[in-house]
Amino acid sequence: MPYLESLKVFVRVVELGSITSGGRDLRLTPAVASKRIKELEARLGTRLLNRTTRKLVPTEAGRLFYEHVRGVVASLEEAEASLAGFEGRPRGTVRVTAPLGVGRRLVAPLVPRFCDLFPEVDVRLRLSDRRVDLFEEELDVAFFLGTPPDSALKLRKVADCPRLLCAAPEYLAREGLPEAPDDLLAHNCLLLRYPRSPEYYWQLETPEGLVKLEVRGRYDADEGDVLLSWALDGRGIVMKPRFEVAGHLASGRLVEVLPLTPPPPAILGCLYPHRKLQDPKVQRFIDFLLRHMRLALEHP
Template sequence: MSYLESLRVFVRVVELGSITAGGRDLRLSPAVASNRVKDLEQRFGVRLLNRTTRKLTPTEIGRSFYDHARRVIDTLDEAEAMVSSFSGKPQGVIRLTAPLGLGRRLIAPLIPPFCEENPGIDIRLRLSDRSINIVEDAIDLAFFLGQPADSALKWRKIADCPRLLVASPDYLERHGTPSGPGDLADHNCLLLRYPRSPEYFWVLQTPDGPQKMMVKGRYDTDDGDVLRQWALNGHGIANRPLYEVDEDIREGRLVQVLPQTPPEVAQFGCLTPHRRLQDPKVRMFADMAVRELKRFF
């Protein structure tokens, strides 16, 4: 393995906080990844990482070396992107991330045909409903559902995504149907939550403007698909995007609750680090995804 490849291993190990995770991200075994880092330490005669049974952190010189190595890799990636833009044959790896349900339903089906048309490109898709640090995780393109915060990232809107409050007919028969937002306090609200999650309230559209409703429930999860399944099984009221539950509503498995005061519309789009904007393969995938995904909204 070349010196440059060892740099890539070291950078990902620092960013992901573990030899195993860094190696897995580059499709290397933990033993190989560990040897690459040791090779760098032997090359320079310094310790780059502090290792304990629970934690891996860069030493002071390791942090400085990481900053320089990250810039080297970014510069090389930009150079490769420039060359591929002239060759007309983009190649390399695109790292994508998306929320779980959205990623399974809408993003994952786009990948095989894209890769078949572009055999020089590999796709690595990571799905999570938790917040992801796009820069630290070296993500090229992040699909996002919600209200994007001010950011140094480039935001590209795809569509407005209506959200609905839904429950099963069985749940509503047993617990009653809310007639106004205030009635939600008497119901088991199914919540998407995780450490530092923003969803501790629902914002509903009312004739008087957006109204923040503090909601509670007996259980919550960090997986949106679990929320939908709990709602289908009659366990409470969920706040879900329309594309996820429209078929359930048409088939009568779920009923829209409080249709006169639905949740605020979410924005659906993608975020890109500015340094990736000119990468032809990232731009190609983003253009294709925007074109294909608009038909779902």
């Protein structure tokens, strides 16, 4: 068993780039995770990892060993999952990622409720507005908000989420209320930007069809909640799903802009590898989350 545990630690350390992150993912202290790696290197008689100034990287022997071992670890986890399904008791770890707004407002509140129902299942939730590679990072489920990526992953749709443009009253009092889509070109627009981001422009639905605007602004960020905080601070106009800003609209802290020409709705859904179709813990997690997320969106 210690050898198998060491293999699991090694795989996660390589995938996450540090002993601390790999250990945390497996709920081990850095000291224990480091000990597992040293035991594995001693058993194999070779160094598996080198430390650079930024992260741990596998040696040539470590990379070769990882390519073989990750399949062994994945097969072991699948075998455990199939046994759990046979016994009718899902157990194991579900690794999940979601955008910040979706994760904080919809996914995170449901995780403890799911774990209460299935006490032998652990959930690792990672929030980021960047798209991640499920296979490279060994994730089970990825929620997304926007256009579904073209991939071989299994897709399940949660809902179509209306989006809107909004700003703080003080910003509109200072800069003026846009009356037509082209007016946005003279405004400070708060943009979600990160490497390979598709959000370098905004699209609005008009009676003449979809209009694409190359808007600009003094501020951009790779986290949607940062943009929301700037909007609340009167720094500009932001595009958000309605469910994320409904409370601020109701309180008057934000005002909808150009309500007759809104952005097209964003698709809220989740992606997961086809091989996870037979994993009961992943199936139960997705079914539970989708059912309750739809209820939350219907009754905010």
